[in-house]
Amino acid sequence: MPKPDNRKSEDKPEIRNKDADEQLIIQAQAGSQSAFRLLYERYQKKIRRLVGSMFESAEDTDDIVQQAFIQAFRSLDSFKGKSSFYTWLYRIALNTTTDFRRKQARRNQSRSYKNLSELEQKELEFAASQEEGPERQLYRKELAGLMRKALNSLSAEHREVMVLREINALSYSEIAEITGVSIGTVMSRLHYARKKLAEILGHWQILETGG
Amino acid sequence: MENKKSELTEETLGRYYDGELDEAARKELEARIPGSPEARALLERHKSISSLMGILGESMEADELTVRRNWDKIALSLEKRPGRFRRRLTYWLTLAAAAIIVIFIYDPLHRTSDNELVIESIDCTYASFMILRPETQSGHTIIWINDDHSTAN
Numbered sequence: 001m002p003k004p005d006n007r008k009s010e011d012k013p014e015i016r017n018k019d020a021d022e023q024l025i026i027q028a029q030a031g032s033q034s035a036f037r038l039l040y041e042r043y044q045k046k047i048r049r050l051v052g053s054m055f056e057s058a059e060d061t062d063d064i065v066q067q068a069f070i071q072a073f074r075s076l077d078s079f080k081g082k083s084s085f086y087t088w089l090y091r092i093a094l095n096t097t098t099d100f101r102r103k104q105a106r107r108n109q110s111r112s113y114k115n116l117s118e119l120e121q122k123e124l125e126f127a128a129s130q131e132e133g134p135e136r137q138l139y140r141k142e143l144a145g146l147m148r149k150a151l152n153s154l155s156a157e158h159r160e161v162m163v164l165r166e167i168n169a170l171s172y173s174e175i176a177e178i179t180g181v182s183i184g185t186v187m188s189r190l191h192y193a194r195k196k197l198a199e200i201l202g203h204w205q206i207l208e209t210g211g
Numbered sequence: 212m213e214n215k216k217s218e219l220t221e222e223t224l225g226r227y228y229d230g231e232l233d234e235a236a237r238k239e240l241e242a243r244i245p246g247s248p249e250a251r252a253l254l255e256r257h258k259s260i261s262s263l264m265g266i267l268g269e270s271m272e273a274d275e276l277t278v279r280r281n282w283d284k285i286a287l288s289l290e291k292r293p294g295r296f297r298r299r300l301t302y303w304l305t306l307a308a309a310a311i312i313v314i315f316i317y318d319p320l321h322r323t324s325d326n327e328l329v330i331e332s333i334d335c336t337y338a339s340f341m342i343l344r345p346e347t348q349s350g351h352t353i354i355w356i357n358d359d360h361s362t363a364n
Contacts, residue, residue, distance in 0.1 A: 033289060040282055045272070052271035053264075061271070062281055069285050144270035147263050165229065166264035172231050191225050198256050207259050 021085045029076045036073050043086060044069070046168055047093045053163045054097060056148060064100050068093040083177055090168070090178045094160060101156070143206070150200045158193035161186055219243055224250055228257045310356065 021042075027035035047068055052061040072092050079088055151159050157179070164175045175186045201207035219240070226232050227240050244250045273281070332339065339357045 033286060036289075037282060037286070040285065041278070044278060044281065048273055049268050049271050053267055058277075062273075062277065066281050066284050066288070069281075070288050073285075073289055140266050141270060143263060144267045147267040151267075162264070166261055167268040172226075172229065187222060187226065187231075190229070191222055194225070194257060194260055197260055201260070201263070206263070207256065 022081070025076065025079065025081075025085055028073065029079075036069075036076075039085070040069055043089055046086070047089065049167045050090065050093055050163055051097055053148060053151060053167050054101070054159060056145070060100070060104075064093070064096050067100075068096040071096060084174075087170075087174055087177050090164070090170075091180075094178065098156060146204065146206065150197055150204075153200055154193055154196055158189050158196065161189040162193040162197070165190055219247055219250055221253060224253055225257070228254055306356070 021039070024035045024039050028039060044065060048061060048065050051064045051068070052058070055061045055064070068089070072089055075092065079085065151162065154162065160179055161175055164170045164178060165172075170178070172183045172186045176183045179186070181189075198207055223232070223236075223240065227237060232240065244254070
């Protein structure tokens with residue numbers, strides 16, 4: 001019988017670091033770059049995961065991560081500690097990501113999952129067949145790319161909750177706080193996002209959709 | 212699957228999967244799941260999606276060099292604006308302090324007679340000042356401040 005994925009809670013050292021965060025934030029608010037650097041080192045990995053799940057290009061991801069932290073530092077005075085630092089930071093990163101995507105959308109027309117090319121389909125089949133072999137790295141890379149594509153087929157709202165829950169391992173209430181919606185809306189969006197992803201991944205034969 | 216039993220909806224199973232049910236509801240649900248192939252299938256599907264999302268998450272790990280390079284760019288950007296702002300602030304504060312010193316300390320020591328016109332000139336690092344006494348008919352002391360350091364001397 002499947003059980004809830006408890007490993008995710010291990011991925012949240014920031015909760016234990018709340019007091020340490022506060023000290024660093026106070027110092028950073030006073031202009032200390034070294035304190036802000038420690039905050040960066042503490043959270044860059046999570047922000048990168050959040051951003052990187054939505055962009056194919058590592059360069060774009062790095063740019064957005066940088067922009068998000070720059071924005072965070074410049075807005076530190078507006079952080080009053082009402083929410084936790086990481087939810088505040090996530091919100092900034094999400095907004096930065098949304099802005100970037102909007103600009104990017106004007107430049108390029110994003111591809112729909114329905115347009116997955118024949119070549120990509122063949123690559124996937126090849127990669128899947130090598131699961132236990134020496135090509136495992138390639139397989140995982142291909143899967144990651146396809147998952148990103150699948151995610152990008154969702155609306156921004158559904159994509160965000162999915163990433164915040166599945167990659168950043170945040171609770172419903174934390175997601176609600178970051179996205180500015182109710183917990184009920186978070187649940188409903190997650191439900192829809194999973195359903196839609198299962199449909200897409202089933203269509204690509206990555207996932208069995210029966211049942 | 213929905214409405215088969217009131218608690219065994221996809222939404223409740225989603226909450227269960229995400230660890231968002233309280234202890235009592237979780238236990239109750241766990242007792243019912245084995246009897247529902249649909250519920251088991253749904254949870255398996257959630258698990259597969261989580262695993263794929265996990266692969267996506269892992270694929271984005273940055274190496275040490277990227278982390279450091281990103282910080283260098285952030286630091287460079289942070290130094291630009293506040294640094295300039297700080298320098299300007301220091302400049303104007305020094306200027307204001309110098310003006311206050313001139314008015315409140317020099318003034319009592321340099322009283323002049325009624326018909327005498329005194330021109331005092333003070334140069335400092337940031338600016339030069341020129342003070343004309345006595346006061347004008349409207350009761351003001353005239354002070355020139357030249358803040359262009361390069362031409363101050």
